[in-house]
Amino acid sequence: MKIKEILSVIEHLAPLPLQESFDNSGVQIGDVNQDAKSVLVCIDVTEDVMTEAIRLGCNLVISHHPLAFRSFKSLTGKTYVERCMIQACKHDIVVYAAHTNLDNAFGGVNYELARILNLEHVKILAPQKKMLTKLVTFVPQSHAESVRAVLFNAGTGNIGNYDACSFNVPGEGTFRAGENTHPFVGEKGALHIEAEVRIEVILPVYKQNDVLNALLAIHPYEEPAYDFYMLENSWAHAGSGIVGTLPEPMEEEDFLYHLKDTLGLSSIQHSPYLGKQIHEVALCGGAGAFLIPQAIGYGADIFITGEAKYNDFFDVENKILLATVGHYESEVCTKNIFYNLLSEKFPDLELNLSQFDENPVKYL
Numbered sequence: 001m002k003i004k005e006i007l008s009v010i011e012h013l014a015p016l017p018l019q020e021s022f023d024n025s026g027v028q029i030g031d032v033n034q035d036a037k038s039v040l041v042c043i044d045v046t047e048d049v050m051t052e053a054i055r056l057g058c059n060l061v062i063s064h065h066p067l068a069f070r071s072f073k074s075l076t077g078k079t080y081v082e083r084c085m086i087q088a089c090k091h092d093i094v095v096y097a098a099h100t101n102l103d104n105a106f107g108g109v110n111y112e113l114a115r116i117l118n119l120e121h122v123k124i125l126a127p128q129k130k131m132l133t134k135l136v137t138f139v140p141q142s143h144a145e146s147v148r149a150v151l152f153n154a155g156t157g158n159i160g161n162y163d164a165c166s167f168n169v170p171g172e173g174t175f176r177a178g179e180n181t182h183p184f185v186g187e188k189g190a191l192h193i194e195a196e197v198r199i200e201v202i203l204p205v206y207k208q209n210d211v212l213n214a215l216l217a218i219h220p221y222e223e224p225a226y227d228f229y230m231l232e233n234s235w236a237h238a239g240s241g242i243v244g245t246l247p248e249p250m251e252e253e254d255f256l257y258h259l260k261d262t263l264g265l266s267s268i269q270h271s272p273y274l275g276k277q278i279h280e281v282a283l284c285g286g287a288g289a290f291l292i293p294q295a296i297g298y299g300a301d302i303f304i305t306g307e308a309k310y311n312d313f314f315d316v317e318n319k320i321l322l323a324t325v326g327h328y329e330s331e332v333c334t335k336n337i338f339y340n341l342l343s344e345k346f347p348d349l350e351l352n353l354s355q356f357d358e359n360p361v362k363y364l
Helices: 003-013 047-056 080-090 100-104 109-116 141-153 205-218 252-263 289-298 327-331 334-345
Strands: 026-029 038-042 060-063 094-097 120-129 132-140 167-176 191-204 226-230 234-250 278-284 302-305 321-324 350-353
Touching: 003 060, 003 094, 003 334, 026 080, 038 047, 038 334, 047 060, 047 080, 080 094, 100 109, 100 234, 109 234, 109 278, 109 334, 120 289, 132 141, 132 205, 141 167, 141 191, 141 205, 191 205, 205 226, 234 252, 234 289, 252 302, 252 321, 278 289, 289 302, 334 350
Parallel strands: 038 060, 038 350, 060 094, 278 302, 302 321
Antiparallel strands: 026 094, 120 234, 132 191, 132 226, 167 191, 234 278
């Protein structure tokens, strides 16, 4: 098994185009075409983690936070990041990160948090926009079904919890084949009228090349006609934050104790109580305070995130209860996402959870 086969499973769940513009998810170091030996999963790549990987004979380290996040102009070992990179290069270790692409993915970090908290009716709080395009193509009626099937298989036609979605309009297409052509129907030099179907399907922008290649491979015409139209629609399958409901409403203090116990926290920071029950819950792992306005606009009773600024606790202005649980604490569940995903797909793969993952923020 090649390392790139393992990484393709992660990117199927969390495609790299879902990452934020400031991020650096993906392969940080190494040759993904080498055979996979064993894998080490962690939250942060540190020198202890790299030493652990070398000791265990791992040639793939998968982390949530990117090792190479900021740009640099030299590799001298003056920082722990550079020392880790040097060690990875020396020992042919691939270092890979799935960061904000996993945050934004359907089934990613926030979905795992929602599962841990037993939230129901879960959906994305702030869906991504300008991530969808529409393919329109024209095929002979006799081939419409087979073309649709290939397009669906390539990743089109998903709208919310529905798949195989398309719109089809019958009509007539005209063309005249030139001298150096091999027309599927009609004769060279003669105007031909063919009964056709206009097929429309929606797809994520990042799948456009794959879908086009699939269309060209199945379409019977020598010169298929097609168009891609960018859409303004938000995409319910990718975005920031999560909203969901508790099975039963809880008092504010009771819910905070429940949150503390469920996540194994030593403390929680929160804004003043509002004197109402908690039913609608909004959350975002990591630094998610930018979503406070969306959580308020949705009508959530509480917004949970990893960290927030001092003024954020004022800015909620009694509109929502704000609770912060710690950046590390809100994302430590990421290791389980990687481990469960890969162990199910590759049951014979040697997977290791790092024993050296440690919260850099200490509490006295």
